[in-house]
Amino acid sequence: MHANAVYGRALARAFGGALLFSFPLLMTMEMWSLGMAVERARLLVFLLLSLPMLLGLSYYAGFEPTFRLKDEVLDALAAFGVGFLLSAALLATFGVLGRHGLFSQADLGKVALCAVPGAIGALVAGKQLGEGSPSSREKSEAGTLGETFLMAVGALFLAFNVAPTEEMILIAYQMGPLQALLLMALSVLLLHAFVYRLGFPGESRRREAGGFLRTFVGFTAPGYGVALIVSLYLLWTFGRTDGVAPHEIATMTIVLAFPAALGAATARLVV
Amino acid sequence: MATTARSRPATKSAPAKRKPPAKAKPPSDDIPPLEWISAAIGLVCALVAIGFVGWDALLGERSPPAIEVRLTAVTPTPHGFVAEVDAINHGGSPAAQVVIEGVLSGQGEAETAQATLDYIPERSRAEGGLVFEHDPRAGRLVLRAKGFADAS
Numbered sequence: 479m480h481a482n483a484v485y486g487r488a489l490a491r492a493f494g495g496a497l498l499f500s501f502p503l504l505m506t507m508e509m510w511s512l513g514m515a516v517e518r519a520r521l522l523v524f525l526l527l528s529l530p531m532l533l534g535l536s537y538y539a540g541f542e543p544t545f546r547l548k549d550e551v552l553d554a555l556a557a558f559g560v561g562f563l564l565s566a567a568l569l570a571t572f573g574v575l576g577r578h579g580l581f582s583q584a585d586l587g588k589v590a591l592c593a594v595p596g597a598i599g600a601l602v603a604g605k606q607l608g609e610g611s612p613s614s615r616e617k618s619e620a621g622t623l624g625e626t627f628l629m630a631v632g633a634l635f636l637a638f639n640v641a642p643t644e645e646m647i648l649i650a651y652q653m654g655p656l657q658a659l660l661l662m663a664l665s666v667l668l669l670h671a672f673v674y675r676l677g678f679p680g681e682s683r684r685r686e687a688g689g690f691l692r693t694f695v696g697f698t699a700p701g702y703g704v705a706l707i708v709s710l711y712l713l714w715t716f717g718r719t720d721g722v723a724p725h726e727i728a729t730m731t732i733v734l735a736f737p738a739a740l741g742a743a744t745a746r747l748v749v
Numbered sequence: 750m751a752t753t754a755r756s757r758p759a760t761k762s763a764p765a766k767r768k769p770p771a772k773a774k775p776p777s778d779d780i781p782p783l784e785w786i787s788a789a790i791g792l793v794c795a796l797v798a799i800g801f802v803g804w805d806a807l808l809g810e811r812s813p814p815a816i817e818v819r820l821t822a823v824t825p826t827p828h829g830f831v832a833e834v835d836a837i838n839h840g841g842s843p844a845a846q847v848v849i850e851g852v853l854s855g856q857g858e859a860e861t862a863q864a865t866l867d868y869i870p871e872r873s874r875a876e877g878g879l880v881f882e883h884d885p886r887a888g889r890l891v892l893r894a895k896g897f898a899d900a901s
Binding site: 485511517519522551556560582583584587589590 | 798870871
């Protein structure tokens with residue numbers, strides 16, 4: 479029973495984390511309409527990708543201090559459940575669900591889309607809201623692959639918060655090519671500064687030894703690459719790229735890559 | 750790991766009853782029942798979401814929106830007759846910004862009212878209202894959807 483009580487507390491924390499991380503999205507109108515309108519095949523791909531991502535995240539920041547595969551799978555599934563149930567409960571409370579008949583495809587899409595950020599929040603909460611950080615030892619040992627994975631999750635998470643909004647497209651329309659390049663430079667610069675210069679907790683010091691060029695090529699450049707890929711993927715998932723001219727897609731990707739780069743840079747802080 | 754560390758002082762003061770069952774299994778393998786339950790619930794949620802979305806993505810038909818507009822109730826108000834309508838999309842794709850129109854004839858000059866519904870998913874229903882000066886029940890009311898925008 480003692481173990482149950484401990485797990486129960488961890489679960490309650492997970493709900494708290496999911497709530498904190500996903501309520502901005504749950505209260506965003508675009509998320510509701512996207513939940514209905516997103517092409518089902520893309521939503522399916524998104525959901526199928528989210529499960530291995532949660533598994534990986536559980537490995538680095540699970541809400542239980544364990545490192546075994548069975549636990550990671552259980553944690554990842556529980557986190558998805560937390561995100562899903564929380565989204566369903568809150569969206570129902572907000573009166574978003576049930577407008578087109580009970581249990582429709584549209585409602586399921588809304589809940590499923592919001593469940594993923596909620597699940598990320600549930601897993602991250604283990605570290606953010608929990609006492610101590612059981613996974614810090616592991617994270618300092620995370621290899622290049624793990625590092626890249628964490629950056630991708632950080633990028634996804636921050637980009638997801640703004641990707642559904644109309645503003646992303648509007649900003650892309652308003653910007654000229656010069657401004658796009660400027661924003662790109664700013665993103666890379668901030669990514670580098672956040673990781674190596676500002677002294678946030680959790681930033682990596684050991685790679686600094688290689689000098690500016692090495693850290694830039696070894697971390698900042700791949701970090702921005704990850705941010706660009708994540709941004710493009712999100713835009714595609716939300717159907718923002720359909721029928722749009724290539725240069726406009728590029729500008730939109732650069733715009734979204736700005737928050738994504740910040741997310742990648744602070745991944746160690748947030749995730 | 751932390752669990753065993755924390756329970757150690759408890760086993761010292763409490764009767765040593767708790768220790769044997771914990772020791773009986775290897776300590777690394779005792780996953781609390783609650784964890785299994787919540788993971789099972791999570792699995793069901795994931796299967797429901799992926800199952801329904803996948804079923805729709807792979808097998809759902811993709812016919813264009815076909816919108817039927819149906820009168821549900823007429824309420825006389827001081828500001829005109831409110832005709833509540835249901836717009837039902839029988840097609841296999843969602844429609845956005847659906848313009849519905851009602852033409853009331855039979856009482857002198859024909860009267861037109863229209864409304865725009867934000868979104869009607871496939872095989873779903875949305876509600877709206879049309880306001881007329883004359884009683885729609887007395888004349889001939891023709892309801893139809895005039896057009897829509899592609900969703901997303």
